[in-house]
Amino acid sequence: MKVLFVASEGVPFVKTGGLADVIGSLPRELIKQGVDARVILPKYGDIPISFREKMTYLNHFQVPLSWRNLYCGIERLEYDGVTFYFIDNEFYFKRQGLYGFMDEAERFAFFSRAVLAALPRLAFLPDIIHCHDWHTGMISVFLRSQYQNDPFYTDIKTAFTIHNLQYQGVFPGSILGDVLGLGREHFGLDGIEFHGQVSFMKGGVNYSDLITTVSATYAEEIQRPEYGERLDGLFRHKKKNLHGILNGIDVEYYNPANDSCICKKFSYESIDDKQDNKENLQRIVGLPIRRDIPVLAMVSRLVSQKGMQLIKDILEDMLAMDIQLVVLGTGDRYYEDMFRDAAWRFPDKVSANILFGNTLAHQIYAGSDIYLMPSVFEPCGLSQLIALRYGSIPLVRETGGLIDSIKPYNEYTGEGNGFSFTHLNGHDFLYTLKRAIGFYYQKDIWSKITTNAMQCDFSWYKSAQKYQDLYKKLMYKQQIGG
Template structure:
């Protein structure tokens, strides 16, 4: 079976968030375990490290139409870690400082989607399934149902569209429909959204299957609170909407071998404490082995539940704890947490930046990882915390609900602490409950043992994706039409 992954970012070539981590690790896991020929197609950003570019080979040059424009498109190939990657080259669209956030993003990713499909015959590669990720690739299923519908090369190609975060849908001016897409008027309704054009809506309408990154999030986005205006459409696709929780690369994120943490360990409280001491010395906090250390590593945006932390920060700082935050984002939160660092220098350490080595050291050193998100499609922070045996404290939403289960003293089950309501004092009560367990050695050790036995590597999820591809292939052979 041939499966083409199409995405706008992928570790180690380009990254703004968790999407890049998924595309950088999931295809390899599926390919190795399930005999699927997976290839990945990405934009050739100017920011991709030069040593990768030097290894790429130009396969061909084609012309891609974007409305009346006829644009150059170079197709490059790279073999990396046992997989084949294709890169779509056009410096006008992709040689920029950032990946997204430009006035012409609609045009940039219209070009990319069109170029992906136009490149396939040139490469003599015919995927059985094209697996598209987020709004930047959402036009591909629409193109296959419209512009390419009569082309025999694409007749048997099926599409899977994965929603990584429904909040970001690719919504643009209605002028885009005529100026860029040039679909016939009958297809306007499949893209129209409150008078605008919505790329993601088009993918939900036209893909054979729609997936998202946790079972709970798949249920949540069919409700008004989480549905971002698309809940009724997602309800209509309910039978072909699948939630598969994300994983992480257990070889890369491995406290026993990770070269970016001060002391390697494997289920050793003694070695983990050495990392705490090293971090305290590194960031200027008082060196204390016994103090519970809380960590927050996140984008500083409202979605991540930061208003809850703001509301009780003084009460938190009044407890016998230490608190470290790493991340960048909205100015409001950056200024607030900087002020907390100045106000409580003996207890609070704030780093408005992102450094991978510091992040890993924080995971390895901390006792608790706080993630009180308002909504969370899957979340990677809690998975990394579990991998480094740091106890997550999360709100019960989306993937957090699917991966973290509250510790129960009576039967000593659970791998963290959770709270349901989006309420600051519910969160504070849960923190106090976690601190009580921290002081009870028997229960703390039982909790850490549970975490050690937790496994969120890609193995299980990769099998679910493989099974889904096989199911889709079977449905195609049986002649059933999903859309």
């Protein structure tokens, strides 16, 4: 089985979010399970020079994009057992940053056309092109509209994964002909039209053979108006072809037993060594060294989606308790200033690290006791899975992948790996936090919860098997003419 992953970012080359982690981990696991999985990405200027110097030039050619005829180069790099291809066009991709430019529609329309045009030059004919998020949504559209009569592409099937429906790639309707080179027959309910505009996300959903998203609960939620971002009706229509598979994490990279970023390695069998990491974290962020109180943590984008308004609602009550709070992340200026102000007012309780720091993130996971993730919505979430791995007990709101991964602790059965609340209000959040802190002081119970958490298996193994099952169904339908 041959699968080509197409995405706008991927670890270790470029990353802005969880999509990059998926692209860096899932193909590697599929290869272990016998799939010939490869990845194709834009060759951004932000890719470190150490990687760019190792890339091998393969070919170059011209890519048609409506009335344009554009240069495209292909380069290749083997990394950690995975073959990565890179689409090279300096005008579109040699910029500082990955996103946020005025010509996003043109950039990623070019990328989509270039991926398809590159296939005959790769000596690799995939059975399935697996596209990820709106940036690749036009691949399935172009495959059906402009390559359907080319025998080379006849048997290729497409899968489209939605990582976050909030970002859809919506552009003015004028790009239909001027940029995409498509006729009006594609501008309708069954095409790429979205309230008079063009939606790359809707194109991926309507034209792909298979649709997935990153947790089973999120696949259900997006069929409802409150989560569907005005596409809920489309997802209800497509529900038989919509599947939710929870993301995994790289359990070798996120492993407290061999993590070089933390001061003392530990596992669930040596959980007492986590306390040394707690002291180290307190020392690093400038908080009083105290083993006797719970350290609460967040490694997050500081935006509304991540539940920052709920944090604001209970912040004063939280800081009235005997706790410490360590925050790492950037986002909306309002929430950044909220945490800066709290750290100024409560220097012995709050450490606000308004930055991105990978090493510090690992140290926070290893040194904290309770991990806060009160998201308004969360398609999958990776932070709670990493927190479990390091014995930082997640406290989450029940939505999306958080429901699918965090099971509330039950004091009667001893089961559960965290704490959760349902309603989007500060009262429920605060009540659940106080409950978690109450169990923290019952050391036998807390040790049980921590052991439960660290023994959870959220590796890619099972999720990769589920993807394989879906791939095989696609190929079987093709063989029987389904």
